[in-house]
Amino acid sequence: MEQIAVAVVLDGDRVLIGKRPDHVPWGGFWEFPGGKILPGEKSAEAASRECREETGVAICVERLLYHAEAAQPDGAAIAIDFWLAKPQGGFAEPKPPFCWVPCRQLRDYRFPPANDGVLRLLGVV
Numbered sequence: 786m787e788q789i790a791v792a793v794v795l796d797g798d799r800v801l802i803g804k805r806p807d808h809v810p811w812g813g814f815w816e817f818p819g820g821k822i823l824p825g826e827k828s829a830e831a832a833s834r835e836c837r838e839e840t841g842v843a844i845c846v847e848r849l850l851y852h853a854e855a856a857q858p859d860g861a862a863i864a865i866d867f868w869l870a871k872p873q874g875g876f877a878e879p880k881p882p883f884c885w886v887p888c889r890q891l892r893d894y895r896f897p898p899a900n901d902g903v904l905r906l907l908g909v910v
Contacts (some may be wrong), residue, residue, distance in 0.1 A: 786854070789865040790831035791819030793903060796872050796885065797822070798906070801840060802894065803883035810857045815894040818842075818865070818883060832868040840879040844870040848906055851906060855899035867903045 794801040794817070802815050820835040822828055829846045836844050850869040856862055879885070886894070891909040 786862045786864050788822040788828070789819060789863055790828045790835060791817045791865055791867045792832040792836040792844055792846070792870045792900055793817050793867050793907075794836060794842065794870045794872060795888070796876055798888055799841065799885040800891065801836075801879060801883055802886055802887050802891075803839070803879075803881075806814065811897040813895075814897050816896065817900070819865075819867075825853050828866040829868055832866070832870065834871070840883040841878050842877045842883075843873040845873050846870045851902045853899045853902055855897075863899070865899055867900075 796893055805812050805814050807813055817909050818836040818839045819832055822831040833844055833846055838843055847869045849850055849866060851867040853865045854862065855865065891904060891907065896904060
């Protein structure tokens with residue numbers, strides 16, 4: 786089972802999300818920054834690294850928010866740790882395709898089903 790770490794980065798009432806490329810599983814859907822956990826890497830470290838690499842935003846990881854096990858569209862199993870985080874040193878402008886959106890508007894974006902538990906915790910669904 787592939788291990789994934791994701792950063793749910795909150796800055797006040799805004800959250801950091803990006804649109805997935807069309808050529809990947811769940812292409813065209815929105816996501817929080819994250820990716821594969823490297824061998825020997827801790828999940829929280831992976832969430833921080835992936836966020837910095839994908840968005841250019843350095844973060845402080847606060848705590849594990851949610852864990853999900855899901856299947857990709859091709860049936861591959863994944864385990865996802867969602868980490869609550871905040872920008873390190875305050876607000877930072879992310880690299881595209883990532884952007885800050887008000888949490889209350891998250892319901893206007895389509896996320897892969899594995900994100901449903903996080904969205905419920907954020908009061909979106």
